[in-house]
Amino acid sequence: MAETTVAEVLAELAALEDPRVRAVNERHGDDHGVNLTKLRAVAKRLRTQQDLAHRLWETGDTAARLLALLICRPKAFERDELDAMLREARTPKVHDWLVNYVVRKSPHAEELRLAWFADPDPVVASAGWALTTERVAKRPEGLDLAGLLDVIEAEMQDAPDRLQWAMNSCLAQIGIEHPEHRARALEIGERLEVLKDYPTPPNCTSPFAPVWITEIVRRRSEP
Numbered sequence: 297m298a299e300t301t302v303a304e305v306l307a308e309l310a311a312l313e314d315p316r317v318r319a320v321n322e323r324h325g326d327d328h329g330v331n332l333t334k335l336r337a338v339a340k341r342l343r344t345q346q347d348l349a350h351r352l353w354e355t356g357d358t359a360a361r362l363l364a365l366l367i368c369r370p371k372a373f374e375r376d377e378l379d380a381m382l383r384e385a386r387t388p389k390v391h392d393w394l395v396n397y398v399v400r401k402s403p404h405a406e407e408l409r410l411a412w413f414a415d416p417d418p419v420v421a422s423a424g425w426a427l428t429t430e431r432v433a434k435r436p437e438g439l440d441l442a443g444l445l446d447v448i449e450a451e452m453q454d455a456p457d458r459l460q461w462a463m464n465s466c467l468a469q470i471g472i473e474h475p476e477h478r479a480r481a482l483e484i485g486e487r488l489e490v491l492k493d494y495p496t497p498p499n500c501t502s503p504f505a506p507v508w509i510t511e512i513v514r515r516r517s518e519p
Contacts, residue, residue, distance in 0.1 A: 300342060302351045308338060309359045326389045328358040339366035346372050358387050365393045370401035378408060382423055395423050418459040425462035432469045441470055441477050453488045464490050464505055471509035482506050
């Protein structure tokens with residue numbers, strides 16, 4: 297079978313471009329107009345192709361980079377390669393997919409979590425917080441949860457948007473998963489009021505940490 301070229305993939309993505317999808321995405325900081333269901337269908341057809349993923353990433357095109365993250369082999373990337381990719385990933389969707397679909401599955405995830413957590417770039421730091429939040433929920437052993445709450449209490453209210461969102465998610469997960477810290481997590485959320493007025497669609501849980509914590513704990517307690 298002939299090798300798929302970058303030019304062929306870019307042409308296919310261009311054909312899928314929808315101005316209405318782009319308009320919605322741009323309101324969230326994402327500069328692409330490809331429906332994600334259709335993008336995933338392309339990825340399913342291409343299957344895993346690490347070399348093609350590398351070349352698609354190098355184009356700098358957002359839709360191409362999202363596709364690259366779907367067809368790559370997460371464990372094939374070197375630590376410094378992932379670090380460089382994150383620092384290039386400035387649009388929210390590319391950033392989120394890189395962290396969630398690739399870095400989390402990498403053998404370098406914990407090393408990168410520690411490096412990014414304290415990075416002076418708030419977008420990079422938000423990735424460190426996202427990886428920390430996963431550990432809070434799934435592998436909390438060795439984490440200083442009280443110390444994390446100290447940092448959240450001191451810094452979340454004035455943090456830039458992406459970093460603030462990541463800190464808030466960590467706050468909520470601490471409150472949900474760790475009953476011994478729940479009262480303090482609720483108190484911090486109530487006092488700081490971060491995302492209290494965030495518009496939330498019907499049947500969705502508010503990202504305001506006290507509401508989020510209370511709702512998830514209630515659901516889990518139901519028979």
